[in-house]
Amino acid sequence: MSETEESRAGREEVWIEKYRPRRLDDIVGQDAIVERLTSYVERNDLPHLLFSGRAGIGKTTAAQAVARELYGEDWAEHFLELNASDERGIDVVRDRIKSFARTSFGGVNYRIIFLDEADALTSDAQSALRRTMEQFSNNVRFILSCNYSSQIIDPIQSRCAVFRFAPLADDAVEEQIRLIADEEGIELTDDGVDALVYAADGDMRKAINGLQAASVTGSVVDEEAVFEITSTARPEEIKEMVTRALDGDFTAARSQLDTLLTDEGIAGGDVLDQLHRSVWEFDLDDEAAVRVLDRVGEADYRITEGASERIQLEALLASLALEGD
Numbered sequence: 001m002s003e004t005e006e007s008r009a010g011r012e013e014v015w016i017e018k019y020r021p022r023r024l025d026d027i028v029g030q031d032a033i034v035e036r037l038t039s040y041v042e043r044n045d046l047p048h049l050l051f052s053g054r055a056g057i058g059k060t061t062a063a064q065a066v067a068r069e070l071y072g073e074d075w076a077e078h079f080l081e082l083n084a085s086d087e088r089g090i091d092v093v094r095d096r097i098k099s100f101a102r103t104s105f106g107g108v109n110y111r112i113i114f115l116d117e118a119d120a121l122t123s124d125a126q127s128a129l130r131r132t133m134e135q136f137s138n139n140v141r142f143i144l145s146c147n148y149s150s151q152i153i154d155p156i157q158s159r160c161a162v163f164r165f166a167p168l169a170d171d172a173v174e175e176q177i178r179l180i181a182d183e184e185g186i187e188l189t190d191d192g193v194d195a196l197v198y199a200a201d202g203d204m205r206k207a208i209n210g211l212q213a214a215s216v217t218g219s220v221v222d223e224e225a226v227f228e229i230t231s232t233a234r235p236e237e238i239k240e241m242v243t244r245a246l247d248g249d250f251t252a253a254r255s256q257l258d259t260l261l262t263d264e265g266i267a268g269g270d271v272l273d274q275l276h277r278s279v280w281e282f283d284l285d286d287e288a289a290v291r292v293l294d295r296v297g298e299a300d301y302r303i304t305e306g307a308s309e310r311i312q313l314e315a316l317l318a319s320l321a322l323e324g325d
Contacts, residue, residue: 014212015180015184015208015209015211015212016205016208016209019176019180019183019208020061020064021058021061021065022064022065022068023065023068023069024037024038024041024062024065024066024069025038026065027058027061027062027065028168028172028175028176028204029057029058029166029168029169029172029173029204030057030058030062030165030166030168033058033062033163033165034062036161036163037062037065037066037163040066041066041069041070044070044109046066046070046110046112046141047141047160047161048133048137048141048142048143048144048159048160048161049063049141049142049143049144049160049161049163050118050143050144050145050146050149050152050156050157050160050161050162050163051063051143051144051145051146051163051165052145052146052147052148052149052162052163052164052165053147053164053165053166053167054147054165054167054202054203055147055203055205056200056202056203056204056205056206057165057166057167057168057202057203057204058165058168058204059116059145059165060114060116060145062163062165063081063112063114063143063145064079064114066112066143067079067112067114070108070112071108078108078111078112079111079112079114080096080097080100080111080112080113080114081114081116082096082097082113082114082115082116083116083117084115084116084117084118084119084120084121084125094128094132097113097115097129097132098132098136100113100140101113101132101135101136101139101140102136109139110138110139110140110141111139111140111141112140112141112142112143113140113141113142113143114142114143114145115129115142115143115144115145116145117145117146117147118144118145118146118152119146119147119148119149119151119152123153126152126153126156127153127155129142129156130153130155130156130159133156133159134159142160144156144160149162149164166202167201167202167203168200168202168203168204169202170197170202172204173196173197173200173202173204173207174193174196174197176204176207176208177193177196177197177207177208177211178193180208180211181211181215181221184215186211186215186221187219187220187221188211188220188221189220189221189222189223191222191223192214192220192221192222192223192225192226194223195222195223195226195227195230195232196210196211196214196221196226196230198232198235199226199227199230199232201277206230210226210229210230213229213230214226214228214229214230217229231264231265231266231267231270232266232270232274233260233264233266233270233271233274235274235278235281237256237259237260238271238274238275238278239278239281239282240256241253241256241257241260241317242275242282242292242317242320243282244256245317245318245320245321246284246288246292246320246321247321248321248322249321250317250318250321250322253317253320253321254314254317257271257313257314257317261310261313267309268303268309268310268312268313269303269309271313272296272299272300272303272309272313275292275296276293276296276300279292279293279296291320291323292320295316295319295320296316298316299312299313299315299316
């Protein structure tokens with residue numbers, strides 16, 4: 001196979017799986033959590049675990065790494081992964097989990113059930129899960145993963161060691177995507193790295209997916225390729241829009257918004273998220289920053305309740321423009 005064919009074959013793989021850490025020590029950006037999990041594995045004394053945090057920061061990877069280190073090559077036989085957002089009913093807890101928990105096995109003290117997005121389980125299903133955790137605690141350990149631990153009922157939380165995963169630091173994301181670029185033979189510019197880190201916002205999965213998608217469009221991954229493929233607005237475009245509104249020029253601010261939504265195809269919710277992230281980078285005085293955040297919060301609430309994204313974003317800019325006059 002030629003070098004070109006090998007490169008093409010490599011890029012047909014999903015990089016988030018290809019470069020998923022296999023061992024706890026390979027997980028980046030979660031040092032304190034890795035240290036605690038490693039101590040459990042070394043003692044072969046795993047409690048029920050609750051992993052809490054946003055998407056793409058290592059929860060599933062950590063669960064699989066624990067299983068790999070406990071069971072070696074046979075880890076998949078002793079590891080059941082379920083996604084609660086797809087299978088939310090109480091029957092999932094009663095049937096699939098109990099069936100796995102009751103299955104006979106040899107050579108290990110306990111098996112692991114990993115329940116992803118556990119906060120999507122109904123209250124009844126969580127109550128059934130609590131009883132199942134009690135019933136099979138001798139031979140099964142549960143690892144629950146969720147975005148919001150507040151959505152998990154207290155009886156389950158009290159039975160678990162809770163690990164709160166933080167968004168990954170920019171330098172951790174940068175280190176990983178540079179390593180992958182080197183492995184894949186991709187020319188990655190410095191502004192391309194900065195763009196990937198900005199677009200990821202602490203989400204390693206998003207950064208790696210963005211790198212893979214951008215690498216397909218050309219031989220060089222630069223800022224322009226990243227922002228185009230990830231449907232992310234440049235920070236300076238968001239800043240220009242807000243600054244014009246604060247200066248009282250609503251027409252110009254609305255025109256900039258229309259460019260982002262129509263010409264660049266960026267979702268209104270993503271524009272709002274980027275605006276919220278970037279407020280303190282705009283060199284605004286405290287009063288102006290507070291006004292922007294207040295309007296962002298109001299627009300976000302209304303959009304969540306079902307209002308039109310475009311109308312709410314235009315209303316946000318109009319409010320800032322009126323106050324700026």
